Structure formats: structure tokens, C-alpha cells
Amino acid sequence: MTQSAENAVQLALHGVTKSFNGGAGQVTALEGIDLNVRQGEFVCLVGPSGCGKSTLLSLIAGLEQADAGSMLLDGEPVRTPGRDRMVMFQQDALFPWLNVLDNVLFGLRLKSNLTEVECLEVARYYLDLVGLADRERARPHELSGGMRQRVALARCLAPNPRVLLMDEPFSSLDALTRDQLYGDIQRIFTQRRKTIVLVTHNIREAVCLGDRVVLLSPNPGRVRQVFDINLPRPRRINDPALANLAAEVTAALATHLATSESVV
Amino acid sequence: MSPRRVIAPLLALTVALGLWELLVAHYAPGSPFLPTPSDIGRWIWSALLDGSLISATLVTLKRLGAGFLIGAAIGIPLGALCARVRVVRDTLGMLALGLQTLPSVCWVPLAILWFGQEESAILFVTVMGTVWSVVLAVQESVLAVPPLYVRAAQTMGSRGFHLWSHVVLPAALPGVLSGMKQGWAFAWRSLMAAEIFVVILSGYGLGSMLHDGRELLRMEQVVGVMGMVMLVGLLADLAIFGPAERWLRRSRGLSA
Incomplete structure (x- = not known):
């Protein structure tokens, strides 16, 4: 190539x-x-x-x-x-005590160079990218297996x-x-x-x-x-x-x- | 809650009390050893009116709260440490397992020798009754945290204290909560033992009230206090631990 x-x-x-x-x-x-x-x-x-x-x-x-x-x-x-190097696992590994948005924010909030507002903006961008912008308040167990893996993907992509x-x-x-x-x-x-x-x-x-x-x-x-x-x-x-x-x-x-x- | 679930137990209670009243009136009328529900009711009413029952309950609850909080505050970090460090688990964890099987009344003689007939003796017995079951529950639930959560968190840059506070403890929370519930039940039993056997002057609790009822041969007082002890235990379960557990389970999708 x-x-x-x-x-x-x-x-x-x-x-x-x-x-x-x-x-x-x-x-x-x-x-x-x-x-x-x-x-x-x-x-x-x-x-x-x-x-x-x-x-x-x-x-x-x-x-x-x-x-x-x-x-x-x-x-x-x-x-x-x-x-x-972010990892997407066989099981989604989403944290059941956090909602979808907070799951995606988890890695972002650990990046010290981002403000909370920037974190939110990035997290929402990636949730939108995987087509789950309207489910940010949902808990992982309320989503289907495919949706959960999409959240996991957003969580992996968010910290860039x-x-x-x-x-x-x-x-x-x-x-x-x-x-x-x-x-x-x-x-x-x-x-x-x-x-x-x-x-x-x-x-x-x-x-x-x-x-x-x-x-x-x-x-x-x-x-x-x-x-x-x-x-x-x-x-x-x-x-x-x-x-x-x-x-x-x-x-x-x-x-x-x-x-x-x-x-x- | 449906009305049926309230009416049925109330009805059963009324029938049981009625039978009790009738049987005592028929077979042992006026017996000092077997009070009737109406005797007990009269005593409770008068103790409520003169404020002694309420103040004794408050004294006891204050001790319970202090003993339970200290027990949990010691037990949670110790349990986490047991889960984290193998050597601690094999030593302190084993000790906790042994001490948990020890009824806390067994601490009363030592407590009196060490602390005297003081508030601190009662506190000590209560803490000893609470702390070990909390240690064991926290240890077990931390060990049961899926390693996948930890791995996922590590790849996101979480480590050390952040990993513990944001991943391990939240993941272990359901187990920790049931450990707290068990710890609470043990604290309640230990405190009653302590109050009955450690006679002190700095506060008149439910245990002392029960003890005095026995000394004065007022069985309606003894049984009345027993009822209050049950009521407090029941209320804590229905009003605090029950809802907390249900909320936790529902929010994580653990129960249907």
C-alpha cells in the first residue's frame, strides 16, 4: 500500500x-x-x-x-x-457504577491538560461518533451488547x-x-x-x-x-x-x- | 408498598397478641413472670410519657452510631489492606476470621478491666463486635472485583490511590455495603450485651433499662425494652440498609 x-x-x-x-x-x-x-x-x-x-x-x-x-x-x-495505547477488551469492561458519559470521561479526566468543559466536549464528540449521543445518561446494563461495545470504543478513542x-x-x-x-x-x-x-x-x-x-x-x-x-x-x-x-x-x-x- | 403487605402482618400481630393476652389471663393470671401485652403496652405508654424510653433509646443509638462508625472506619481500610497484601491477609485476615466467631460478650470482662465501668468499655465491646465482620466482608468483596475493571482502568492511566478510590472500591461497594449491614447487626448485639453487663452511670441506655427491669422483677419492662430493641433493628433495616441495597442493585442492573 x-x-x-x-x-x-x-x-x-x-x-x-x-x-x-x-x-x-x-x-x-x-x-x-x-x-x-x-x-x-x-x-x-x-x-x-x-x-x-x-x-x-x-x-x-x-x-x-x-x-x-x-x-x-x-x-x-x-x-x-x-x-x-488504549485497549478494547472482549467484554466491554464498562464500569457499572458510572453512566455512559462518565465511562467515556474516565480516561479523559485523568489527562491533566484538559478542563472539565473540554473533557465533556470531547466525550460527547466521541459518543456522537459511535451514534450514542442520546444515551449519555444511560447505565451500561440498560444498553445492548453492541451498544456497550460502542461505548467502550468511544471510551478508548476519547483520550486520543x-x-x-x-x-x-x-x-x-x-x-x-x-x-x-x-x-x-x-x-x-x-x-x-x-x-x-x-x-x-x-x-x-x-x-x-x-x-x-x-x-x-x-x-x-x-x-x-x-x-x-x-x-x-x-x-x-x-x-x-x-x-x-x-x-x-x-x-x-x-x-x-x-x-x-x-x-x- | 401495597396495602396488602401492610395489613397482613398487622393482622397477624393483632391475632398473636390477642391469643397471648387470653392465654396468660386464663392460665397464669397476675403472674410476675409472664406479662400480658396490655401490661407491656401500659408500661411502654408510661415510659413514653415520662420520656425515659425515648432518652434511653437515644443514649443507646448514640453509642451504636459511634461504635459502628469507628468499627467501619477501622474495618474498611483494614479489609482493603488484607485484600491487597498477601501477608496481611494470611495473618490479620486469619485473626479476623477467628475473632469474628467470638461472641462479643466475651470481651466484657477484659473491657471492664481495661477501661473500668466507663463509656469507653461499652464502645470497645461494640467496636470489637463490628470491626471483624467488616474487615472480612471488605476483604472478600475487594478480592472479588473483576480483574478486567482494573486492567481497563490501568490502560486509561489510573493507578495507585485513584485506582482504589475510583475503581476497586466502587466495584466492591455492593459487598462492602452488605458487610456494613452485617457489621451493624453485630454492633447492635454487642452493644446490648455491653449495656446489660457493664453498669455505668454516664448514660442510661436500653440495655440498662432491661437490666433494671430484671432486678425489679418488672417483666413488662423487660419485654417492653426487648420490643424497642427489635423495633430499632427493624427500622434500620427497612429505612437504611434495605433501600441502600435496592438502590445499588437497581442502578447497576443486578436485580430484575
């Missing part, structure tokens, strides 16, 4: 390795991950469960620490969580992070709601040109949303193959061209799984 060639690398991962002490001894979740994400690029990490994709996202978020390797965000090493990290945020939604959110995400991505890293096990979803799809394989988690997706946006999940690409990625995944199993 010409656009991403012009943009600078924002997130640079080099040789990232992480292992856990499980019941069956040391388990290497990730081994030697190299990945560069450019500014304004939408990168999707896909792979079967156990390939360490969610762990990789937690490492980028700073919620966990890598054993080895380097992680640079705009040249600065990543160690702790921070507002420059440099990178938006998404950990399977659509997997607990029904298909109709999900399709709608694919549209919303693409619209917002095109408007705001945010750098996004999305983790999913749904290959069709990854091809629908990503500029690049990074295929990981398990035992230990490694980057196997990278696909450039050059379909025009907005993409529709049922587009045949998209389905063909997804089939290609799925076939590649099956091959990698077969080879990794024969090694084991």
Missing part, C-alpha cells in the same frame, strides 16, 4: 518472547515476534487459540512484561500501561491514543450487531486514521478490517505469514473477493498448523 509506505513505523516489535509457568512446566507463548505497525495502519493478528495473540496485545498494552525483545512506540520503549488495541471485541456479539460494528469501525478508522491492532480468531473479520493480516501459529507463538489486503474500503463482510482472500488465509493457516504438528 502506497499510503503505509509513506507513513513512519509507529510500533516496532523486535524479537519479543514471552513464556509462562503453567501446570505442565514452562510454556513459551511467544517466540521471537518481529512486527512493525505503521502510523494509521490497521493490523489484524489472527491465529488459533493458544498462538499467543492476546498475550502479544497485553504486552503492547503494557499489562504484561515481555521476557526478551524490544517494543518501541514512536521510538520509546513500552513498559507500563498508558493512555497512548496513538494506538488502539482491540482484543476480540466482537466475538461475544451476535452476527447482525457485529456486521454493523464492522461498518462503524471502518468509518471511524477512515475518518480518524488511527493506528489499530486487532486480535481475532475470525479470519473473515481480519480480512474485512485489516490493511495487513498477520498469521500466528502456536507452540510456540510465531509470526508465520503476513498478508497485505488491498481491497477498497468500506469493505463488506459478505463481499466475494473478501471471502476468497479469507479462504486463502485459512488455507495458509491449515498448512502451517499441519507442518507445526508434524514437527511436534
Whole structure:
């Protein structure tokens, strides 16, 4: 893609390795991950469960620490969580004791350079962006699953992070709601040109949303193959061209799984 | 509240009191050990008129409020500390578990030795009855806070005291509130024990009134005070803890 060639690398991962002490001894979740994400690029990490994709996202978020390797965000090493990398989780993680507006304001109010009036203005802008301007007084439990994830999206975008990290945020939604959110995400991505890293096990979803799809394989988690997706946006999940690409990625995944199993 | 829910208990109460009156009048008329509802009613009326019942109730409520607030003020931070620090949980938390099973009357002899027959002895017993159940409830509810909330808050830049005051404690609030309710119930029991067994001159509470009723063999006074003790407990539940819990549950969508 010409656009991403012009943009600078924002997130640079080099040789990232992480292992856990499980019941069956040391388990290497990730081994030697190299990945560069450019500014304004939408990168999707896909792979079967156990390939360490969610762990990789937690490492980028700073919620966990890598054993080895380097992680640079705009040249600065990543160690702790921070507002420059907001995370959208599988469950919406909205605070039930706050209403929609206060949930979106939570991260904003922690930014010391904003006045309360500015915070409100920004929060309302993003609630409007996700189409929930009229529900700011609602409590999270009064909203549907899809609406809650939209509030979570607004909450993540409001502090204006440099990178938006998404950990399977659509997997607990029904298909109709999900399709709608694919549209919303693409619209917002095109408007705001945010750098996004999305983790999913749904290959069709990854091809629908990503500029690049990074295929990981398990035992230990490694980057196997990278696909450039050059379909025009907005993409529709049922587009045949998209389905063909997804089939290609799925076939590649099956091959990698077969080879990794024969090694084991 | 529907009228049916008010009428039914009132009716049941009237029937029960009527039966009581009749049975005592028939089998043990004039017995000093078994007062009739009308005896008790007469005593309550006169105690209300001369102000002694109200002033004793106020004295007791003041002690209860002080004991409960001190117990909660000590118990909430201690419970949070137990949840936060493993070593504290394994030591102080275990101690709390043991002390919570100890009926607070057991503190009375020590309280009298340490503080004398003073207001502070009563306060001590009440606090000892409250604090441990609050510690345990706060510890449990803080440990039960979904880690996802904490992770989400951390990515938004919340840490340290802000994380505790804006995420952990609000998330734990329903559990903390039921701990407070339990603490209150324990405080109430402890205070009654203290007032009955610690005879002091600085204030005449409901417990002392009950104690004197026994000394004077005025069973209508004993039972009348028991009724007042129940009424206060019931009112606190209906007027304070019940609505607070309902509001909390409704605002978070926890109950249908």
C-alpha cells in the first residue's frame, strides 16, 4: 500500500518472547515476534487459540512484561500501561457504577491538560461518533451488547491514543450487531486514521478490517505469514473477493498448523 | 408498598397478641413472670410519657452510631489492606476470621478491666463486635472485583490511590455495603450485651433499662425494652440498609 509506505513505523516489535509457568512446566507463548505497525495502519493478528495473540496485545498494552525483545512506540520503549495505547477488551469492561458519559470521561479526566468543559466536549464528540449521543445518561446494563461495545470504543478513542488495541471485541456479539460494528469501525478508522491492532480468531473479520493480516501459529507463538489486503474500503463482510482472500488465509493457516504438528 | 403487605402482618400481630393476652389471663393470671401485652403496652405508654424510653433509646443509638462508625472506619481500610497484601491477609485476615466467631460478650470482662465501668468499655465491646465482620466482608468483596475493571482502568492511566478510590472500591461497594449491614447487626448485639453487663452511670441506655427491669422483677419492662430493641433493628433495616441495597442493585442492573 502506497499510503503505509509513506507513513513512519509507529510500533516496532523486535524479537519479543514471552513464556509462562503453567501446570505442565514452562510454556513459551511467544517466540521471537518481529512486527512493525505503521502510523494509521490497521493490523489484524489472527491465529488459533493458544498462538499467543492476546498475550502479544497485553504486552503492547503494557499489562504484561515481555521476557526478551524490544517494543518501541514512536521510538520509546513500552513498559507500563498508558493512555497512548488504549485497549478494547472482549467484554466491554464498562464500569457499572458510572453512566455512559462518565465511562467515556474516565480516561479523559485523568489527562491533566484538559478542563472539565473540554473533557465533556470531547466525550460527547466521541459518543456522537459511535451514534450514542442520546444515551449519555444511560447505565451500561440498560444498553445492548453492541451498544456497550460502542461505548467502550468511544471510551478508548476519547483520550486520543496513538494506538488502539482491540482484543476480540466482537466475538461475544451476535452476527447482525457485529456486521454493523464492522461498518462503524471502518468509518471511524477512515475518518480518524488511527493506528489499530486487532486480535481475532475470525479470519473473515481480519480480512474485512485489516490493511495487513498477520498469521500466528502456536507452540510456540510465531509470526508465520503476513498478508497485505488491498481491497477498497468500506469493505463488506459478505463481499466475494473478501471471502476468497479469507479462504486463502485459512488455507495458509491449515498448512502451517499441519507442518507445526508434524514437527511436534 | 401495597396495602396488602401492610395489613397482613398487622393482622397477624393483632391475632398473636390477642391469643397471648387470653392465654396468660386464663392460665397464669397476675403472674410476675409472664406479662400480658396490655401490661407491656401500659408500661411502654408510661415510659413514653415520662420520656425515659425515648432518652434511653437515644443514649443507646448514640453509642451504636459511634461504635459502628469507628468499627467501619477501622474495618474498611483494614479489609482493603488484607485484600491487597498477601501477608496481611494470611495473618490479620486469619485473626479476623477467628475473632469474628467470638461472641462479643466475651470481651466484657477484659473491657471492664481495661477501661473500668466507663463509656469507653461499652464502645470497645461494640467496636470489637463490628470491626471483624467488616474487615472480612471488605476483604472478600475487594478480592472479588473483576480483574478486567482494573486492567481497563490501568490502560486509561489510573493507578495507585485513584485506582482504589475510583475503581476497586466502587466495584466492591455492593459487598462492602452488605458487610456494613452485617457489621451493624453485630454492633447492635454487642452493644446490648455491653449495656446489660457493664453498669455505668454516664448514660442510661436500653440495655440498662432491661437490666433494671430484671432486678425489679418488672417483666413488662423487660419485654417492653426487648420490643424497642427489635423495633430499632427493624427500622434500620427497612429505612437504611434495605433501600441502600435496592438502590445499588437497581442502578447497576443486578436485580430484575
